[in-house]
Amino acid sequence: MSWAVLVISGVLEAVWAAALDRSEGFSRPLPSVVFGIALAGSMGGLAYAMRELPLGTSYAVWVGIGAVLAVAYAMITGAESVSVLKVLFLAMIVGGVVGLKALH
Template sequence: MAWVVLVVSGVLETVWAIALGKSEGFSRPVPSAVFGVALVASMAGLSYALRDIPIGTGYAVWVGIGAVGTAIVGMVALGETVSVARVLCILLVVAGVIGLKVFH
């Protein structure tokens, strides 16, 4: 169960990161509210998951999911540059996250 909560928390990290960018310095109320709710939920889930998962593994997986998710949303939905180098770097992060889970 801890791993499921950790993955959901990582996805919520992507949500709050995108909402933070869309909030334009917290000047837009809806993205600012989404940021706050997703941030609290993401941190609460991370905290819960770290009861059963070592901190180094859990935090790295959480950050990796958030970073990869945010990069993919940026490229797919927000018009950020897509290049072979960027995609390869994302795949390296995914490989690292998988490795942390496998060698846990």
């Protein structure tokens, strides 16, 4: 159960990062509210998962999922350029997350 919550929390990390960008310094209400809700859910889920999983593994997986999804979202929306090297490095992060899961 902790792993599932951790993955969902990582997804919510990407959601709050994207909402923070769209909030334009908290001047837009809807993205600002999405940011707050996703942030609370993400942190709460991380805290829940850390009751059973080690700190280092939990944090690395949480950040890795959030970072990969945030960059992927930015590339899909055109806010960030796509390159073979970027995709390769994102795949390396995913490989690290999978490796940490496999070791636990």
